[in-house]
Amino acid sequence: MANIEEALRSLTSAKQRTILALTGIIIGIGSVIGMVSIGAIVENEALKQFQDMGVDVAVVRREFSDKTAEMKLQDIFELKKHVRDILEVAPFLGSGGEYTLHGKKTYLEQTGVTESFFTLNMIRLREGRLITDLDAYRCFCVIGKAIGDFLRGIGITNLVGNQIILGDRIYTIVGVLDHVPQGGMRPCDINNAVLTHITTAGRFFQYRSIDSFMVRLGGQKTTTEIKTEVKDYFNKRSKGLSVTILTAEELIANMKKQMRLFTLLLGAIGSISLIVGGIGVMNMMLVSVAERRMEIGLRRALGALQRDIQTQFIIESVTLCLVGGVIGILLGVLVSLVFAKLSQWEFLISYGSIALGFGVATAVGIFFGYYPARAAAKLDPIKALRS
Amino acid sequence: MSMLKAVDIYKSYKVGPTEVNVLRGISIEVERGELLAVVGASGSGKSTLVHMLGLLERPTSGDYYVEGEKICYDDDRALSTLRNQKIGFVFQQYYLLPRLTALDNVGLPLVYRGLRISEIKEQAMAFLRKVGMEDRAHHRPNEMSGGQQQRVAIARAIVGKPSVILADEPTGALDTQTGQEIMALIRKLNEEEGITAVVITHDPKIAMHCQRREEIVDGLIVHQDQREVV
Numbered sequence: 321m322a323n324i325e326e327a328l329r330s331l332t333s334a335k336q337r338t339i340l341a342l343t344g345i346i347i348g349i350g351s352v353i354g355m356v357s358i359g360a361i362v363e364n365e366a367l368k369q370f371q372d373m374g375v376d377v378a379v380v381r382r383e384f385s386d387k388t389a390e391m392k393l394q395d396i397f398e399l400k401k402h403v404r405d406i407l408e409v410a411p412f413l414g415s416g417g418e419y420t421l422h423g424k425k426t427y428l429e430q431t432g433v434t435e436s437f438f439t440l441n442m443i444r445l446r447e448g449r450l451i452t453d454l455d456a457y458r459c460f461c462v463i464g465k466a467i468g469d470f471l472r473g474i475g476i477t478n479l480v481g482n483q484i485i486l487g488d489r490i491y492t493i494v495g496v497l498d499h500v501p502q503g504g505m506r507p508c509d510i511n512n513a514v515l516t517h518i519t520t521a522g523r524f525f526q527y528r529s530i531d532s533f534m535v536r537l538g539g540q541k542t543t544t545e546i547k548t549e550v551k552d553y554f555n556k557r558s559k560g561l562s563v564t565i566l567t568a569e570e571l572i573a574n575m576k577k578q579m580r581l582f583t584l585l586l587g588a589i590g591s592i593s594l595i596v597g598g599i600g601v602m603n604m605m606l607v608s609v610a611e612r613r614m615e616i617g618l619r620r621a622l623g624a625l626q627r628d629i630q631t632q633f634i635i636e637s638v639t640l641c642l643v644g645g646v647i648g649i650l651l652g653v654l655v656s657l658v659f660a661k662l663s664q665w666e667f668l669i670s671y672g673s674i675a676l677g678f679g680v681a682t683a684v685g686i687f688f689g690y691y692p693a694r695a696a697a698k699l700d701p702i703k704a705l706r707s
Numbered sequence: 708m709s710m711l712k713a714v715d716i717y718k719s720y721k722v723g724p725t726e727v728n729v730l731r732g733i734s735i736e737v738e739r740g741e742l743l744a745v746v747g748a749s750g751s752g753k754s755t756l757v758h759m760l761g762l763l764e765r766p767t768s769g770d771y772y773v774e775g776e777k778i779c780y781d782d783d784r785a786l787s788t789l790r791n792q793k794i795g796f797v798f799q800q801y802y803l804l805p806r807l808t809a810l811d812n813v814g815l816p817l818v819y820r821g822l823r824i825s826e827i828k829e830q831a832m833a834f835l836r837k838v839g840m841e842d843r844a845h846h847r848p849n850e851m852s853g854g855q856q857q858r859v860a861i862a863r864a865i866v867g868k869p870s871v872i873l874a875d876e877p878t879g880a881l882d883t884q885t886g887q888e889i890m891a892l893i894r895k896l897n898e899e900e901g902i903t904a905v906v907i908t909h910d911p912k913i914a915m916h917c918q919r920r921e922e923i924v925d926g927l928i929v930h931q932d933q934r935e936v937v
């Protein structure tokens with residue numbers, strides 16, 4: 321206790337040197353925390369994909385190389401008949417932007433969907449009804465939870481049956497959705513979406529071409545075989561149209577690859593910084609020992625054992641590293657927060673990584689503090705005192 | 708049984724190829740409750756002797772007993788424990804730790820006895836009171852005068868109730884007046900509390916305070932003096 325107090329006091333008395341030594345530790349621990357946290361975020365995201373939507377979901381995308389070849393709605397609907405292992409298709413058309421609802425501006429994603437979109441994305445209803453294929457060409461919509469909350473916020477209580485104007489069309493709200501977690505294969509943030517039938521959207525959107533749709537895979541064939549069949553199908557339907565198919569498994573694999581790259585980078589930065597920081601700490605401790613020879617000699621004269629001196633300096637070095645560690649942990653959490661935001665994945669704090677951060681900081685403190693502490697303990701008391 | 712007993716102590720240092728003989732066969736005894744002055748010229752070996760008596764320096768040859776117990780110099784742990792329990796040091800340069808308050812400086816020897824912090828503070832306060840420094844308990848050394856610092860150092864030397872306090876020129880860095888006050892304090896502690904003390908000095912006026920005086924010349928005790936105390 322008194323030792324830690326002492327340690328903090330001696331650290332604050334040499335600010336510049338402290339900051340220098342700390343920088344390495346901060347970056348090092350920050351990287352370690354970031355690395356582990358990002359791992360946890362990706363793991364969580366992958367798990368969510370499995371639990372939320374299943375791994376039998378895939379997204380088919382039109383390749384943009386050929387502008388003239390369009391993916392027609394009719395062809396998408398008929399895909400099921402031609403490729404037997406495609407159990408369901410859910411095409412969508414979307415565009416996001418600022419809209420004015422009842423006089424208040426908000427961002428929303430206007431998305432055209434089919435009935436199957438709701439089942440494929442595991443979307444649950446909160447009130448009213450969903451959009452069905454009977455709503456084709458009609459101006460009915462369901463709204464995501466955030467939009468519902470927004471409308472309630474501006475004083476509209478009866479959402480179902482209410483009308484909203486988007487562009488130059490009036491839509492009647494027929495349902496409000498439950499919260500839908502973002503990410504995975506989901507094409508957009510459904511909580512901020514106004515969903516109409518895809519045919520309705522197709523009529524009023526300026527950009528009508530469908531770029532991608534979701535499918536559910538099934539049956540015995542491998543994904544590679546299904547992919548070939550789907551590609552052949554579209555190529556036959558529309559000359560020169562080529563598509564790519566991304567399955568949930570591939571998405572997870574991609575996520576992990578992305579993570580691996582990032583963690584590798586952070587791991588490298590982290591270990592180098594920790595070594596640099598550790599050497600900084602060691603240097604600082606050596607200087608501290610040299611500056612405090614009188615103190616060491618005096619303590620020994622007053623009866624301190626070699627072990628007491630050693631412990632004192634190791635506590636000092638560990639305290640230094642823990643101060644760096646705490647800042648580093650904050651930094652690491654920040655890094656993983658930024659990473660999660662950029663990847664549009666759910667952010668989470670991994671408590672294991674924080675414990676690891678403290679562990680690593682302590683270990684660095686002990687490891688790099690050992691030699692200076694040992695040197696201090698081994699000083700001849702009288703020589704130390706006389707200097 | 709004497710508090711300290713050194714028998715035929717030699718101490719030499721190797722400086723390059725030559726050997727410097729600093730203590731050349733010193734025998735000395737310090738009795739319980741005694742106030743002993745050791746005088747001598749600069750370089751005569753006074754500090755070396757006091758460090759030897761304080762178990763900071765290992766004699767080249769000779770035997771040394773503290774409270775009848777022969778010192779074995781190979782056990783650093785035992786030496787540290789003995790220093791902590793039997794010896795109280797007072798130095799010319801005070802050697803107070805600059806970052807600690809007077810109270811914490813005084814409590815330092817007790818830290819190495821593993822006492823509880825509250826107990827240490829209580830004891831330290833009691834001893835600060837003894838040297839008349841209780842109102843400076845929470846001051847740092849640089850906020851105190853030399854004489855005040857030396858008082859704090861004396862409190863630190865006696866806080867652990869050692870067998871003997873060894874003061875190496877305790878007044879050496881102080882003006883005459885303050886030096887006399889410090890010496891009077893040591894004498895008072897000796898007379899009122901029965902604290903055994905060895906005071907190194909080269910100032911005869913300081914030595915006059917002591918019942919017994921020894922002179923050291925070139926590493927040898929040359930004569931004993933039992934004149935009256937002033």
Ligand SMILES: Nc1ncnc2c1ncn2[C@@H]1O[C@H](COP(=O)(O)OP(=O)(O)OP(=O)(O)O)[C@@H](O)[C@H]1O
Nearest residue numbers: 720722727729747748749750751752753754755756
């Ligand atoms: N570690 C050492 N190595 C070599 N010589 C030493 C060492 N320590 C002391 N000496 C020598 O021993 C002699 C006695 O030193 P000491 O400090 O005991 O003298 P002193 O009587 O205390 O002198 P002063 O009154 O100046 O303090 C000196 O000549 C000194 O140079």
Ligand SMILES: [Mg+2]
Nearest residue numbers: 753754755875
């Ligand atoms: Mg001396």
